[in-house]
Amino acid sequence: MKRFEHCIGKHVNSDVSQCDELKQLPKLVEQLSSEDGSLRHEALGSILYEIGNVHMELCRSEQFSKLLDGIIPLMQDAHSQEMKQATAIIELLSTQRLNMVVDEREKINELFKGKEKLVKLMKETFLNESIPKQLKESLTFSIFEWEIIENVKDPCFVPILDFLLVQLMAEEERLHIHPYDAETEIKRNKYGLSTFDAILDAFCVFCLKEEFKQEIANRGGIEIGIRYLTHQSAKIRVAASCICGIVCHKTIGQVFRENNDFIAILNRVIPTPVLKIVNTEHNAHIHSCKRQSQLHSGWYQEANLCVNCDLQPSSNKTTNSFDLNYRFIRNNLWTLRDLINIDHSTAQTLCLQMKERIKTDGNQSIKKKDATSEQFTQLQIHMAQFNDLLSKTILYIHHPLSRIRFITTQIVDFMYESGEKQWVINETKEIRRRQKIKLQEQRSQQYDSQGIQQDSSQQELIHKCSLSSIPIIFSAFNHEEDDETLQWSLWAIYDLLKRINDFLIEEKEEKTQKKLENDDADVNIECEECGQMVPFGRFLMHMKTHDALQDVHYEADESIQDIEDVAQDEDEGDSPYTAWKRVIEDLDGEGLMEMTQSQLYQVKETKHNATMGVYITYLNYYISH
Numbered sequence: 001m002k003r004f005e006h007c008i009g010k011h012v013n014s015d016v017s018q019c020d021e022l023k024q025l026p027k028l029v030e031q032l033s034s035e036d037g038s039l040r041h042e043a044l045g046s047i048l049y050e051i052g053n054v055h056m057e058l059c060r061s062e063q064f065s066k067l068l069d070g071i072i073p074l075m076q077d078a079h080s081q082e083m084k085q086a087t088a089i090i091e092l093l094s095t096q097r098l099n100m101v102v103d104e105r106e107k108i109n110e111l112f113k114g115k116e117k118l119v120k121l122m123k124e125t126f127l128n129e130s131i132p133k134q135l136k137e138s139l140t141f142s143i144f145e146w147e148i149i150e151n152v153k154d155p156c157f158v159p160i161l162d163f164l165l166v167q168l169m170a171e172e173e174r175l176h177i178h179p180y181d182a183e184t185e186i187k188r189n190k191y192g193l194s195t196f197d198a199i200l201d202a203f204c205v206f207c208l209k210e211e212f213k214q215e216i217a218n219r220g221g222i223e224i225g226i227r228y229l230t231h232q233s234a235k236i237r238v239a240a241s242c243i244c245g246i247v248c249h250k251t252i253g254q255v256f257r258e259n260n261d262f263i264a265i266l267n268r269v270i271p272t273p274v275l276k277i278v279n280t281e282h283n284a285h286i287h288s289c290k291r292q293s294q295l296h297s298g299w300y301q302e303a304n305l306c307v308n309c310d311l312q313p314s315s316n317k318t319t320n321s322f323d324l325n326y327r328f329i330r331n332n333l334w335t336l337r338d339l340i341n342i343d344h345s346t347a348q349t350l351c352l353q354m355k356e357r358i359k360t361d362g363n364q365s366i367k368k369k370d371a372t373s374e375q376f377t378q379l380q381i382h383m384a385q386f387n388d389l390l391s392k393t394i395l396y397i398h399h400p401l402s403r404i405r406f407i408t409t410q411i412v413d414f415m416y417e418s419g420e421k422q423w424v425i426n427e428t429k430e431i432r433r434r435q436k437i438k439l440q441e442q443r444s445q446q447y448d449s450q451g452i453q454q455d456s457s458q459q460e461l462i463h464k465c466s467l468s469s470i471p472i473i474f475s476a477f478n479h480e481e482d483d484e485t486l487q488w489s490l491w492a493i494y495d496l497l498k499r500i501n502d503f504l505i506e507e508k509e510e511k512t513q514k515k516l517e518n519d520d521a522d523v524n525i526e527c528e529e530c531g532q533m534v535p536f537g538r539f540l541m542h543m544k545t546h547d548a549l550q551d552v553h554y555e556a557d558e559s560i561q562d563i564e565d566v567a568q569d570e571d572e573g574d575s576p577y578t579a580w581k582r583v584i585e586d587l588d589g590e591g592l593m594e595m596t597q598s599q600l601y602q603v604k605e606t607k608h609n610a611t612m613g614v615y616i617t618y619l620n621y622y623i624s625h
Contacts, residue, residue: 009323044085052191061108094145234324241331248338314400351420430468490610503576
């Protein structure tokens with residue numbers, strides 16, 4: 001059997017307890033306390049080399065604790081060679097730590113901030129106007145990268161920010177004459193980032209703290225981020241994508257959002273997913289029958305697979321990735337999530353753009369030219385057809401990196417809350433459509449195996465499958481390993497049911513209004529003057545007796561069957577009640593309520609609340625029926 005999966009980047013095992021890196025570091029740290037200056041100088045150089053060449057993803061935070069303590073005595077003289085070497089080590093470690101696994105990276109951040117004597121010494125040295133320019137520059141990047149500026153009142157904050165802007169202007173002038181070349185750019189401290197990389201990365205770190213965003217924006221930070229979103233260097237693109245998060249601040253980014261099409265900017269820079277074809281012996285989630293292309297809108301002709309139906313969870317999931325493209329995608333999806341959250345009209349726009357893309361695509365199938373069937377498993381397949389932002393987001397829900405799955409699930413939840421009504425209703429149809437497609441394909445395969453010719457006139461008319469989030473959200477109930485993603489999958493289902501219930505209330509109000517416009521409807525109106533309930537037909541006459549026609553209260557008799565109610569197709573009907581019924585019954589039919597019930601006893605309050613919301617809605621439906 002074959003399936004689609006996302007192509008994977010650089011993954012590592014998060015278990016670094018058996019780390020065997022930096023064997024020489026303890027010995028070198030001991031030499032830092034030697035009375036022999038030449039030995040200390042040599043040890044500092046060796047430490048810089050070790051950190052510059054080590055696989056940081058295999059290192060533990062505690063390995064660097066004694067090193068940080070050991071270099072403090074060597075940083076007393078701002079003009080000494082040892083001071084220069086020590087600050088170079090601190091700066092290099094500040095950027096190299098970004099390649100550690102998530103848990104260890106967080107630990108080393110706290111470890112460094114806990115070295116209060118070192119932090120104080122770095123800041124005091126930076127504020128000393130007599131120190132060499134090179135030392136000041138190194139301390140600038142280190143103070144930023146280690147996130148040791150507490151707030152905007154920190155004496156180092158404004159001087160460092162202004163210093164970085166001057167450096168950025170100088171670098172941009174240099175690059176205008178000598179364009180950026182990753183191969184020839186000189187690295188800081190031989191092993192770290194280039195100066196240009198370091199400047200953008202410093203702005204990126206600043207943008208992580210809420211109170212710094214206004215100062216960054218005041219100095220053109222948003223424009224700086226936008227300018228480098230398409231830079232050739234992945235490191236710079238990652239930093240730029242982080243800076244652009246300022247756009248989604250409710251007040252700081254408002255002017256930019258009003259004057260720019262930020263959705264279009266995000267759509268240009270978020271790449272279409274890259275998939276691969278994977279062969280597998282058996283998978284319970286994979287449909288084993290031969291596909292029928294006419295039933296699939298996401299048909300990949302040469303592989304006989306459908307992107308909508310055959311894209312499956314990655315077999316190489318990870319919580320730790322050092323692929324910079326992953327980080328770039330993650331940052332931009334995070335920005336999209338925040339944009340929807342602060343401006344609900346974004347969700348409506350995304351729905352309309354997806355609708356327009358589907359209309360433009362028509363019945364075209366996805367093709368990969370210049371490849372034989374034997375080569376498919378080696379190909380990276382770019383899903384260029386799915387070029388709108390919502391379609392990309394839905395495809396990324398199956399990404400191998402847990403953080404991307406988590407963010408895209410949140411986006412889907414926000415879309416259920418704020419998306420276009422018809423898009424939400426259409427989402428509820430997809431589970432049953434795919435069930436019908438599966439039955440039709442199984443039936444056809446059975447007929448073929450028996451040599452029976454099918455009568456096409458007797459085949460049921462089945463809608464093509466569509467790219468949809470609900471089947472992926474449902475599948476997360478069974479196989480999602482990341483607890484946060486599973487939690488948001490539960491919230492997504494709850495918010496979907498809640499939104500459909502809002503549609504029901506709106507529909508009821510519309511019907512009531514129509515009844516009020518019908519003279520023959522069984523509607524009574526309360527007279528504000530005497531409290532009597534007066535039939536609608538005699539309302540005007542009664543009110544004339546009070547000489548008043550204001551502040552009336554309408555009451556509709558709900559026992560009256562609306563004459564406009566028409567039986568809906570339970571699988572394809574567009575009424576809110578039919579959609580609500582579909583979701584509840586599909587949850588039950590897919591066996592997901594048993595899994596949901598198992599989450600009721602979660603210690604984590606937010607997850608428990610999401611589960612309880614889904615479960616109570618489910619019970620209310622069956623109690624009412």
